[in-house]
Amino acid sequence: MSQFHKLQVLEVRRETADAVVVSFDVPHNLYDTFNYQAGQYLTLRFQLGGEAVRRSYSLCSCPHLEEPLQIGVKRVEGGLVSNHINEELKAGDWVEVMPPDGKFFAEVQAENYKTYYLFAAGSGITPILSILRTVLTTEPRSYVHMLYGNRAQDSIMFKSELDALEAAHADRLILVHSLSRPNSSWSDLWTSEADKPYRTGRIDAEAVSWFINTYPPYAQNVEYFICGPGTMIDNTRQALKAIDVPDQRIFVESFGGDPIDTSATGVANAQLTAHLNGETIETNIPEGTTVLRALIQAGKEPPYSCEGGVCSSCRCKLTEGKVHMRNNLALDDKEVEQGYILSCQSIPLTEIVKVRY
Numbered sequence: 001m002s003q004f005h006k007l008q009v010l011e012v013r014r015e016t017a018d019a020v021v022v023s024f025d026v027p028h029n030l031y032d033t034f035n036y037q038a039g040q041y042l043t044l045r046f047q048l049g050g051e052a053v054r055r056s057y058s059l060c061s062c063p064h065l066e067e068p069l070q071i072g073v074k075r076v077e078g079g080l081v082s083n084h085i086n087e088e089l090k091a092g093d094w095v096e097v098m099p100p101d102g103k104f105f106a107e108v109q110a111e112n113y114k115t116y117y118l119f120a121a122g123s124g125i126t127p128i129l130s131i132l133r134t135v136l137t138t139e140p141r142s143y144v145h146m147l148y149g150n151r152a153q154d155s156i157m158f159k160s161e162l163d164a165l166e167a168a169h170a171d172r173l174i175l176v177h178s179l180s181r182p183n184s185s186w187s188d189l190w191t192s193e194a195d196k197p198y199r200t201g202r203i204d205a206e207a208v209s210w211f212i213n214t215y216p217p218y219a220q221n222v223e224y225f226i227c228g229p230g231t232m233i234d235n236t237r238q239a240l241k242a243i244d245v246p247d248q249r250i251f252v253e254s255f256g257g258d259p260i261d262t263s264a265t266g267v268a269n270a271q272l273t274a275h276l277n278g279e280t281i282e283t284n285i286p287e288g289t290t291v292l293r294a295l296i297q298a299g300k301e302p303p304y305s306c307e308g309g310v311c312s313s314c315r316c317k318l319t320e321g322k323v324h325m326r327n328n329l330a331l332d333d334k335e336v337e338q339g340y341i342l343s344c345q346s347i348p349l350t351e352i353v354k355v356r357y
């Protein structure tokens with residue numbers, strides 16, 4: 001099971017009014033442990049309000065450059081951890097961090113000759129920026145076509161870094177900004193409209209089709225990476241399916257935060273038996289509590305990271321009883337059929353629930 005390591009914060013840089021970029025120092029003895037691929041995420045643990053809380057944040061740094069690990073954190077309204085990071089975290093603080101993880105990454109190789117389509121919205125830029133910089137740094141023959149959606153000019157994260165990349169790689173990078181509610185005109189950001197127009201509107205199926213038609217691939221070996229809110233992911237995927245892009249060429253990362261399925265209330269005080277780390281645990285699941293939280297409340301240490309139904313690190317097998325998963329962005333139909341559940345999303349529907357990790 002992955003362990004947390006204490007990393008020291010080198011810098012907290014304000015990126016926009018609602019987002020900061022946090023850099024971590026990785027000591028020499030943890031270099032291998034914190035090795036990562038462009039697109040992967042870290043899981044951070046904080047003690048807040050007397051409770052240990054974990055959240056995942058994608059790395060926005062480039063693994064092929066000599067630079068500290070960096071994450072970009074956008075404030076979520078009323079959000080516990082994102083506001084803590086935006087308001088309280090400072091250079092010199094120590095944070096508990098789990099080594100990089102995640103299946104959303106680009107397998108970069110110097111000899112690749114590909115076109116990468118990158119679709120990002122809001123804070124979904126973080127893993128996309130890492131992939132963008134890594135491809136441009138390590139694959140001299142590859143092209144990147146990127147559509148980046150934000151509400152307005154001043155909510156664009158990494159604007160100056162993106163401008164610099166565009167200037168340095170004008171022959172290989174096409175970047176189009178899409179603003180759903182631009183707060184004034186193009187002249188706030190660019191010197192002439194012809195020089196850098198942006199598109200108005202959200203990233204929906206029509207925007208994706210327009211983008212691909214307007215900027216067709218140079219290299220015919222094409223991969224598509226998508227990161228943003230649920231509707232943006234669904235719309236982008238739908239547009240790609242409409243032009244027959246095969247599933248294995250589409251890579252998706254969700255940050256969670258989408259509405260959960262609260263249609264089932266669950267059974268109060270169900271009896272839980274869990275086989276975990278060679279131990280058999282017997283405990284109750286209080287009403288409205290997930291299998292994962294029941295185990296944590298019983299003083300146990302089940303595996304988990306995002307607690308949002310996204311990462312699947314809390315996956316276990318249901319061996320008896322029934323549960324309702326409030327959210328599932330991680331398990332495919334086959335895994336669900338085989339009895340796997342996300343313990344962080346599962347509330348009991350029967351008096352007895354048995355699981356095996």
Ligand SMILES: Cc1cc2nc3c(=O)[nH]c(=O)nc-3n(C[C@H](O)[C@H](O)[C@H](O)COP(=O)(O)OP(=O)(O)OC[C@H]3O[C@@H](n4cnc5c(N)ncnc54)[C@H](O)[C@@H]3O)c2cc1C
Binds near residue numbers: 056074306308
């Ligand atoms: C693999 C992965 C990578 C991630 N990478 C990043 C990243 O690079 N940058 C980043 O800023 N965030 C990222 N997130 C989201 C992050 O983990 C937290 O979910 C987010 O910061 C909100 O946490 P919170 O404690 O502030 O909010 P909470 O206290 O958990 O939630 C408060 C309210 O906000 C809603 N909410 C929770 N999460 C989101 C969300 N992501 N979007 C909108 N509403 C939400 C909840 O439904 C709730 O109503 C990532 C998530 C995952 C699973």
Ligand code: FES
Binds near residue numbers: 311313343
């Ligand atoms: S902890 Fe990430 S899906 Fe459950």
